Amino acid sequence: MGGKGSVAVEFDGIVKAFGPVQVLHGVSFALAPGHVYGLLGENGAGKSTLMKILSGYESATGGALKINGQPRQFASSRDAEALGIVLIHQEFNLAEDLNVAQNIFLGHEKKKGWLLDDAAMERDAASALAAVGLNIDPRTKVRKLIVAEKQLVEIAKSIARRARLLVMDEPTATLTPGETERLFKLIAQLRADGVTIVYISHKLDEVEQVTDEVIVMRDGRFVARAPTADVTRQQMANLMVGRELADLYPPRDAVTTSGEPAMRVQGFSVPGWAQDASFEVRPGEILGFAGLVGAGRTELFEGLLGLRPASGGSVEMLGKPVPHGKGWRNPRDAARHGLTYLSEDRKGKGLHVNFGLRQNLTLMALERYAQPWLKPEAERSALAEAVKDYGIRTGSLDVKASSLSGGNQQKLALAKVLQPRPKVVVLDEPTRGVDVGAKRDIYFLIQRLAREGLAVIVVSSELMELIGLCHRVAVMRAGKLVATLDAEHLTEEELIAHATGTADTTAAA
């Protein structure tokens, strides 16, 4: 590495407008080389746009971007890369059917005359992979990698391109705690080599742990900057939201443990993903599901809904067994019996982003609006009600779902899975990619649903969320349900210990 020296960045009154809509209103601040900066802000604050301008994916409408004191206008990301500025996207830009080495050198292939020099590329790729601590053959197809490995390949790619400034957008969204630790070590190492890092994350504990300084943006403006050591998480959150953020989590209600379970699952298996899982959830209870990525939580519930082949086990709903034992035939069957599921993949499985809000909201309960002709007025009033009930912020009711912010899309998705009036609802990563304000709204919403007697299952990778919200938390490891912790035992350490298998002694309940 080295070679190119360091990169000092100065934003001077950066303005960006998309058509008539202004998203950046004269942002000015500077980044010194060799520091790790946490860039904070709610969704829509303009962080991503600013970073795209820095890395050449967008160009500013006004203001100046200075690199090492010189004003620059990047025509493309290639220009920025030439100066060592690389953005690692939230969604990876890897060609799945190419191998790791081919991806690392994509667009920058090494050649011998007319032919590709695969040997040299594989050699260099191997050393870049070693630098990020990823121990795989550079000839492995990217398709075969797990998400965390893809993340590391992205970083290796930037190292191979001699990045001097690295922008990481939500890099840990899909990582397990162990993988996150490894990423943090790598960040420390890059920093020691003089690489500047801009770290964008909604997870304030990570920002606290890994950054030297935080920079806060709100509504397209620079708000504040401070050494990380001088601000608390609460202060960071308050700066982002622009108001005092009351406690993020609602007070925990007591749940009557005597009632008949809303759903009881026994000895349920999804071949290859989950073995012999048994759990039950009562009306009014919030049951959490913790575990590392790949522990089989999502797959367990997809199996229950008939989205994956399941084998064995028995399922009871409100005391009545499900007709053919192995969960339901398909999500329609499950919804009819009172179980609905909100997928962790909002854009791919949760919402029709090209559809209107109304069409999205009523899709799961259309029978109610069709007798036999659909009644758009009834749908519209249902939407107006949902917008009010779930606090969905939208300028108009006639827009497409894609025009909502992430948090509001998530509230719409939540409203959608509740439309069939289920008895049990499974929410898979309900706050993924959602800003702090919307998170709080969703937590209070979940609590309200439980109070109304709904049994809520929350699958989440954010331990704090499970601890703050749930009555009990079930922990899965490698396809097995290893423990169920009740409120007294809910601590971060305990959850991690069970999820990683380092504490087999204190399995409660």
Add this chain to the structure above:
Amino acid sequence: MPPEQQTPQPRPEAAAHRSETAPRWTERLHGLGPVIGLVLLCIAGTLLNGDFATVDNAMNVLTRTAFIGIIAVGMCFVIISGGIDLSVGSMAALIAGSVIMFINWAGPASGSPLLAVVMGAVLAVVLGAVFGLAHGLLITKGRIEPFIVTLGTLGIFRAYLTYFADGGALTLDNELSDLYAPVYYASLAGIPVPVWVFVIVAIVGGLILNRTAYGRYVQAIGSNEQVARYAAVDVDRVKILTYVLLGVCVGIATLLYVPRLGSASPTTGLLWELEAIAAVIVGGTALKGGAGSITGTVVGAVLLSVISNILNLTSIISVYLNAAVQGFVIIIVAFLQRGRR
């Protein structure tokens, strides 16, 4: 800090609101595109040949449109759901041949020529539904790409017709043909029967697509199949039904078509798939599915037959190039649609 208590993100909303009004305006314009095209073509036709703008010619064009139009209505469902059916021309040919063979046999056998013709018409619809069901099952349960399945049946259907016709033509017996003729040649209130049927099929199609839960599911599946599946939509059943619906439409089109010539040959229904798909696409439905309209499809079908009518009436471009013109139109429209999403 500024006191903006309740609305921490006013800007994105305003942005969403504003950016949403612009596309809606252009979307409406896109919807009008085919209509504007049709109007321009009609003006051109009138200028080129005085016979174009007569009631007789208009009825002639609409009658010819009816077959393709009816099939296009069914095709519209299949394409919106994200599928495709390349076999409709061959399917129409095989149904036509089967119906003719059946009527020729049932006429003398049952002793009632009228009953034979009625049963033949019913058979056309039933055969269409069965072929459609076969497509749907192979595509959903068999998990084969619709392109492959219907490419296969495109060959199969036509080959069987050729085999049954022994390479020649299957012809309706004279007496039966006379009995069946009114289905194509008769008029109600001055409008030919096929046009009436076309109108009814289009209205029913439009109602199903826009005003029933089933129609919403079709759009949801085409827009994003995974999301629909997770939202408790019975994806397989909805998809199978789109192919059955299309088969029924092909059956109806064929039962109207048989009395026109009273025969079926290996060239019957040749390239109908091109015309039907072109009508849907020209009508503004995206080939990748998700959104589309029956009105647009009807306009598209009429527009295509107006083009061929103008070619017939004038001598600017040879009639033999009719299919080429349709091919160009479909490519140009697809080019204009590009990047709309």
